[in-house]
Amino acid sequence: MNILKRELNSNLKSLMIWSGSMIFLIYAGMLKYSGFAKAGTSVNELFNQFPPAVRSMFGLGELDITSILGFYAVFYLYFMVLAGVHAIMLGTVIISKEERDKTADFLFVKPVRRSKIVSSKLLATLLNIIVFNLVTLLASIIFVNMYNTGQPITDKILELMLSLFIIQLIFAAIGAGIGAVINDVKRAASISTAILLSTFIISVAIDLYKKIDFLIYLTPFKYFPAADIIKTSTYSPSFLLLSFILIISFIAITYLFMEKRDINI
Amino acid sequence: MNIFSQELKMSAASMIYWTASIVLFVLLFMFMYPPISKDVQVIESILSNFPPELRRALGMTTLDLSQVLGFYGFLFIYILLIGSVYAMKSGISVLSEEIRSKTADFLLVKPVPRTRIVSAKILSILSNLIVQNLLFMFISYIIISSYVNGSLDTRTFILINLSLFQVQLFFAAVGLFLSVLIKKIKTVLPVSLGVVFAFFVIQMINQSLNDPKLAYITPFAYFDVSKIIQNVGYDTSFLIINIIIIFILTALTYIIYQKKDIPSL
Numbered sequence: 001m002n003i004l005k006r007e008l009n010s011n012l013k014s015l016m017i018w019s020g021s022m023i024f025l026i027y028a029g030m031l032k033y034s035g036f037a038k039a040g041t042s043v044n045e046l047f048n049q050f051p052p053a054v055r056s057m058f059g060l061g062e063l064d065i066t067s068i069l070g071f072y073a074v075f076y077l078y079f080m081v082l083a084g085v086h087a088i089m090l091g092t093v094i095i096s097k098e099e100r101d102k103t104a105d106f107l108f109v110k111p112v113r114r115s116k117i118v119s120s121k122l123l124a125t126l127l128n129i130i131v132f133n134l135v136t137l138l139a140s141i142i143f144v145n146m147y148n149t150g151q152p153i154t155d156k157i158l159e160l161m162l163s164l165f166i167i168q169l170i171f172a173a174i175g176a177g178i179g180a181v182i183n184d185v186k187r188a189a190s191i192s193t194a195i196l197l198s199t200f201i202i203s204v205a206i207d208l209y210k211k212i213d214f215l216i217y218l219t220p221f222k223y224f225p226a227a228d229i230i231k232t233s234t235y236s237p238s239f240l241l242l243s244f245i246l247i248i249s250f251i252a253i254t255y256l257f258m259e260k261r262d263i264n265i
Numbered sequence: 266m267n268i269f270s271q272e273l274k275m276s277a278a279s280m281i282y283w284t285a286s287i288v289l290f291v292l293l294f295m296f297m298y299p300p301i302s303k304d305v306q307v308i309e310s311i312l313s314n315f316p317p318e319l320r321r322a323l324g325m326t327t328l329d330l331s332q333v334l335g336f337y338g339f340l341f342i343y344i345l346l347i348g349s350v351y352a353m354k355s356g357i358s359v360l361s362e363e364i365r366s367k368t369a370d371f372l373l374v375k376p377v378p379r380t381r382i383v384s385a386k387i388l389s390i391l392s393n394l395i396v397q398n399l400l401f402m403f404i405s406y407i408i409i410s411s412y413v414n415g416s417l418d419t420r421t422f423i424l425i426n427l428s429l430f431q432v433q434l435f436f437a438a439v440g441l442f443l444s445v446l447i448k449k450i451k452t453v454l455p456v457s458l459g460v461v462f463a464f465f466v467i468q469m470i471n472q473s474l475n476d477p478k479l480a481y482i483t484p485f486a487y488f489d490v491s492k493i494i495q496n497v498g499y500d501t502s503f504l505i506i507n508i509i510i511i512f513i514l515t516a517l518t519y520i521i522y523q524k525k526d527i528p529s530l
Contacts, residue, residue: 014455021463029470032479078466085462089455097451100365189454194286196458197347201290204343209297 007124019135030143073226091175163224177250180257272389283351338490352433353457356440428488438514
């Protein structure tokens with residue numbers, strides 16, 4: 001309990017900065033939308049006459065970018081990237097920072113099992129990403145409703161935020177796993193950065209060139225495409241399963257490696 | 266001179282890794298160029314009939330993906346992203362590393378004025394960035410030329426590549442400034458990733474909305490590749506803004522570091 005409290009405390013400032021930036025981003029985006037929507041109606045009619053292949057090249061699929069839902073879906077891509085950065089870094093650092101802060105010998109000699117320390121840290125990570133998600137959700141609902149003149153889309157936002165949460169879990173678990181396997185926090189953070197950048201780049205490559213879409217399994221950013229969620233209101237079961245497996249295995253790795261880790265003092 | 270060479274020695278490996286990763290990125294994406302350029306040619310021929318306002322509203326810039334330089338320009342925003350993370354990371358860590366590795370009181374008691382220390386460290390970042398850019402420009406020139414049928418427009422190519430250096434200077438300056446402003450930065454990469462991606466997302470929004478005011482916030486917009494290709498030159502006002510921001514942030518770094526409290530052991 002003490003460890004959890006301590007971790008929540010030490011991540012509070014960074015969580016506040018992240019939340020503040022997300023609120024600002026959503027506010028600014030929706031403010032711009034109000035101007036964009038007026039100008040765009042005629043454009044969209046023309047756009048709808050394009051063959052689907054051309055449309056998907058612009059990353060829109062069947063979405064109507066001048067509708068607030070389509071616009072929000074474009075935003076959702078950026079939420080995923082930012083949430084991914086937050087989650088993977090949080091997971092990596094929270095697990096491996098004790099040695100950097102020279103507090104490892106203080107913490108690990110306490111009469112607390114290592115597995116319990118890991119559990120508290122993972123729980124703190126979970127709470128942090130839940131707050132991140134809720135802030136994004138609330139800010140989205142409030143600002144979208146402020147500028148939405150058509151049908152309410154709150155239920156769609158909820159569905160999108162749920163898939164965002166799964167993606168956050170995946171990245172946080174990957175981060176924690178790396179933090180546990182790699183002994184040095186600086187190297188762990190570099191590897192996490194490399195993973196995040198490569199998954200992002202792969203998702204861009206798939207958008208650009210459809211023939212390599214077998215790479216889709218490598219990038220969580222592509223597991224739950226916004227267009228599909230909006231259209232069908234369901235998540236692909238195979239990707240749900242894959243996410244579940246990824247999360248469980250990386251958490252298992254975290255426990256296993258922390259249990260045996262040599263602590264550098 | 267000692268400080269400078271020590272810094273270079275410590276940062277050489279990481280510079281090589283980051284340079285290698287952007288080279289790898291260009292190499293992999295250029296593999297996709299021949300098939301994509303064929304697809305694009307068909308679409309381009311349809312789209313070229315549309316008025317430019319419409320194309321912009323559709324989120325299509327003037328980048329012609331069927332041309333090698335157009336395609337390279339499209340890739341370049343991601344090269345900027347990776348390069349900026351590296352520059353920001355270098356900027357943040359170079360001064361704050363002394364505090365983290367508890368070597369600050371060793372360095373700062375030496376009979377060297379603090380301004381000289383800052384200068385030596387900034388100079389080391391600068392040389393790293395210059396070497397990185399030269400290496401990258403040379404290798405990517407070879408890669409790109411192998412895809413060109415006729416002769417490559419060398420001037421445009423160099424202008425595009427030089428924008429990397431300038432955006433990197435911006436982020437290095439932001440990093441330096443943050444590192445003297447914030448009392449204690451525990452891990453460098455989470456901060457760098459967060460800040461760079463925030464600017465990157467603003468640029469993505471700016472691209473789809475084409476809002477002139479947003480462009481001033483993010484350095485990624487200062488050097489819009491499609492405009493560089495079109496005008497074979499930079500936008501002078503943005504060029505100057507960038508230089509001014511870099512200058513101010515660097516000056517502030519000197520001033521704040523002069524009086525900064527350094528925690529001893």
